[in-house]
Amino acid sequence: MTPETIKVACSNCNLRELCMPVGLNRDExxxxxxxxxxxxxxAQGEPxxxxxxxxxSLYAIRTGFFKTSVASxxxxxxxxxxxMAGEIIGLDGIxxxxxxxxxxxxxxxxxxxxxxxNIEHLSREFPVLQRHVHKIMSREIVRDQGVMLLxxxxxxxxxxxxxxxxxVQRLHARGFSRSELVLRMTRDEIGSYLGMKLETVxxxxxxxxxxxxxxxxxxxxxxxxxxxxKKIFNPDSCN
Amino acid sequence: MTPETIKVACSNCNLRELCMPVGLNRDExxxxxxxxxxxxxxAQGEPxxxxxxxxxSLYAIRTGFFKTSVASxxxxxxxxxxxMAGEIIGLDGIxxxxxxxxxxxxxxxxxxxxxxxNIEHLSREFPVLQRHVHKIMSREIVRDQGVMLLxxxxxxxxxxxxxxxxxVQRLHARGFSRSELVLRMTRDEIGSYLGMKLETVxxxxxxxxxxxxxxxxxxxxxxxxxxxxKKIFNPDSCN
DNA sequence: CAGGATATTTGACCTGTATCAATGCGCCGA
DNA sequence: TCGGCGCATTGATACAGGTCAAATATCCTG
Numbered sequence: 001m002t003p004e005t006i007k008v009a010c011s012n013c014n015l016r017e018l019c020m021p022v023g024l025n026r027d028e029x030x031x032x033x034x035x036x037x038x039x040x041x042x043a044q045g046e047p048x049x050x051x052x053x054x055x056x057s058l059y060a061i062r063t064g065f066f067k068t069s070v071a072s073x074x075x076x077x078x079x080x081x082x083x084m085a086g087e088i089i090g091l092d093g094i095x096x097x098x099x100x101x102x103x104x105x106x107x108x109x110x111x112x113x114x115x116x117x118n119i120e121h122l123s124r125e126f127p128v129l130q131r132h133v134h135k136i137m138s139r140e141i142v143r144d145q146g147v148m149l150l151x152x153x154x155x156x157x158x159x160x161x162x163x164x165x166x167x168v169q170r171l172h173a174r175g176f177s178r179s180e181l182v183l184r185m186t187r188d189e190i191g192s193y194l195g196m197k198l199e200t201v202x203x204x205x206x207x208x209x210x211x212x213x214x215x216x217x218x219x220x221x222x223x224x225x226x227x228x229x230k231k232i233f234n235p236d237s238c239n
Numbered sequence: 240m241t242p243e244t245i246k247v248a249c250s251n252c253n254l255r256e257l258c259m260p261v262g263l264n265r266d267e268x269x270x271x272x273x274x275x276x277x278x279x280x281x282a283q284g285e286p287x288x289x290x291x292x293x294x295x296s297l298y299a300i301r302t303g304f305f306k307t308s309v310a311s312x313x314x315x316x317x318x319x320x321x322x323m324a325g326e327i328i329g330l331d332g333i334x335x336x337x338x339x340x341x342x343x344x345x346x347x348x349x350x351x352x353x354x355x356x357n358i359e360h361l362s363r364e365f366p367v368l369q370r371h372v373h374k375i376m377s378r379e380i381v382r383d384q385g386v387m388l389l390x391x392x393x394x395x396x397x398x399x400x401x402x403x404x405x406x407v408q409r410l411h412a413r414g415f416s417r418s419e420l421v422l423r424m425t426r427d428e429i430g431s432y433l434g435m436k437l438e439t440v441x442x443x444x445x446x447x448x449x450x451x452x453x454x455x456x457x458x459x460x461x462x463x464x465x466x467x468x469k470k471i472f473n474p475d476s477c478n
Numbered sequence: 479c480a481g482g483a484t485a486t487t488t489g490a491c492c493t494g495t496a497t498c499a500a501t502g503c504g505c506c507g508a
Numbered sequence: 509t510c511g512g513c514g515c516a517t518t519g520a521t522a523c524a525g526g527t528c529a530a531a532t533a534t535c536c537t538g
Contacts (some may be wrong), residue, residue, distance in 0.1 A: 070384050073473045078388040092384065094377030101384060120370065124363045131359065133374040138333030139393045143382035145309050145331065145340060149317040153388035156495070172358035181533055187516065194393035197496055217506080218516070395525070426486065439525055441487055457486070457534075 005058060009033050010112075018086030019060050020114070020132065025111075028126055035118045036060070042105040046133065047104070048089070050102050055093025057115045061085050063107020065184040068092075069192070070101045077088040079193040081143070082167070084176055088136050100176075105182040142169045151195045159194040161232040164214070168223060246309075247270050249351075256323030258299050258413065259353070259371065267365055274357045275299070281344040289341050292334025296354045300324050303348020304423040308431070309340045318432035320382070321345075321424060327375055329355075345423040367407055384396070390434045399443045399451070400471040403453070407462060408409040418465070422458040 010021045011029040011169065023028050038061065042048050047058060048066065066083045080101060083089050093099040094116065123130035150159055163180075172178045183190070187198040188207075194201070205221075208214045213229060215222040249260050250268045278301065282285050287298060287305065305322045305443050319340060322328050332338040333355065382405035389398055403420075411417045422429070426437040433440070444460075447453045452468060454461040464470065 032423055061420045068389050072392060076388075078384075078391045080384045080387050091377055095374045095381055114387065120366065120373070124366065124369065130298065130363065134359070134372075134376070135334045135379065137373070138330055141332050141376065141379050141383060142334055142339045144380060144434045145317075145319045148319050148383065148390060149309050149315075150319045151387060152431065154309060154314045164363055169374055175277050179362070186514090192391065197494095198516080199497080199518085200495060206517070425484095436526060437486080438527085440486085442525090445487070 005239050010036060013062070015060075015062065015086040019089065020136075022132060022133070024126075024128055025074075028128055031122060031126065032129065033140050035119070035122055036112045036153045037115050039115050040107045040113050042111065043078075044105055044107050044109075046105055048103040048105065048109075048111060049093070049099045051099055054098050055099055055116070056115050058090040058119065059087065059103075059111040059113060061087050062112055066103050066104045066109065067106055067189060067193075068101045068103045077192055079189055081145075082193065084170060084211060091137055091140055106189075131190075131212045137239075147193075156194075156196050156200050156204050157207070157232050158198065160190075160201065160208070161229040163190065164221065164223065165193055165226070165229055165233060171226055179223045181221050181223075183221060192204070249275060252301070254325040259327065259375075260319075261371060263365075263367055263371070267367055270361060270365065271368065274353050274361055275351045276354050276357070277352050277380075278351050279352050281348045281350065283344055283348075285344055286340040287344065287348075287350060288332070288338045290338055291330075292338045294329070294336050294338055294355070297327055297358060298342075298350040298354050300326050300328065301349045301351055302428050303350075305430075306345055306428060307340045307342045307350065307423060318424075319386075321411060328427060330376055330379055338415050346446065359367055370470050375407055393437050393442050395433075396471050398435065398447070399429075399440065399447070400468040402433055403460065403462065404465070404468055404472060407465075418462045420460050420462075421465045422435065422460060428437040432437065 010016060010019070010032045011026070013019065015019075015231060016029070020031055020035075024032060036058070040059075041050075042064070051070070060172060062084055067079050067110070068081050068083065068089060069079045071077045083103075089103050089111075090099070092101045119129075119133060123133050136221070145182050150162055154162070167183075168178060168181055171181055185193075186200045191198045191201045198205075205216045208229075209216050211228070211233075213223075213225045232236055241243070249255060249258070249271045252260070254260065255261075255268070259274075260271055263271060276296070279287075279298075279302070300322055302324055304341055305328060306318050307320045307322065308316050308318045308329060310316045322342075328342050328350075329338070358368075358372060362372050389401055392412070393401070406422075407417060409422055422431075426440045430437045430440045432452045435443075444453070444455045447468075448455050450467070452462075452464045452471075454463060
């Protein structure tokens, strides 16, 4: 094991097409290495941070899978997102210098720790990085608004179809299959994200399965008819 | 009309405790004046920007009331927020250099136009401003996640109670009554925001009214028992 | 000031999803 | 290899909120 493989380095990370370094040139990439202070492993089921924790850093996911969630004061949990390799989490903490949600690893994971002070410092020097940070935050806002549309307007089948299409699309961007996936989350967590009960999630999976749109076996899912899913998600896009 | 009243100037804007200038000192405030290129009036019902419009600027609301909304491809609209004086809109446009939602004035309004290039330029010079911009974006993310919790987990009464409490709290921060308000949006728009049908919104208003928690007459609402609303919104906070 | 368009309220009924409950599957540790 | 436990599936039933419809109130315009 050479020092290079141990040292934190965006400049030779294989996620650089998906993660913070998007669009940076070689020089800027070198500089970005300084932003990442170290890596941190998070075991399955363990929190990366919790609601109320002091905010210091953003995290770039190297490996593994996370969920973020908020809770109402009487304990109801809402999953606000599922994050995979190359995605940035922790943005919720900037407003109040404390985290405003929980981030829990759904499988053993490793993240790059990027102290936010470093990010701010460097993005004053590099407009490209500054712009990139702004885009990441804005993208999260747009994503959240898409979830609102889902939760506010769509029916169970539409929600699940949208969810599956979104997941598989993101996985495909990471080199995985376009049609097969292994869910890292429980039916309950899917339900929490989609605003439905776990039984409804299960029933909807079964329904899609009966209609030969997908094949399901517990956490393993194969998408047989992606167009059918798209049509459910967006009735107008038929043909 | 003196030149001063026409010239755009954060340094003597009466919203400076609520808007972009929060926490800036006199010097920084002077600089911030340069960020605002001009003002723009938007008549009731008119869009400030539309989904797909090129993104150039953020907007600080000086007067008036806006709604932002996204739409699914088959035309269903989801209101993603209501914005009032001192709030910043347009953040949705940063990711893709095009706006990703619609912003429509619900009453005659005036906004300060802040070209995003200016904001980025100046926030490279002033860490305080940089931090402030980041906080504004992060706050929007946290707000959106709160809406997800609302849409995913709460029942109609809880949603409307939360909505009213939030509105009246923001209005109070702007010097308005803590208990009386005039809704600037229709039942349909409230319903779209809260993920329920206009009839349900109306019924829920009537229910609160029968229980003497509020008094309603069309758009005019008086909150008689704020604690009762809080209790509905969060069953655990009772006493 | 009249008249039509728009927004709101209210009622009756229906449906999608929640709830409650039982069974089944699969993984992990002893 | 065998329990045991967490997760998933499936069924039966209930209910919150949606849908459809009609009456009423308000606002704008000519």
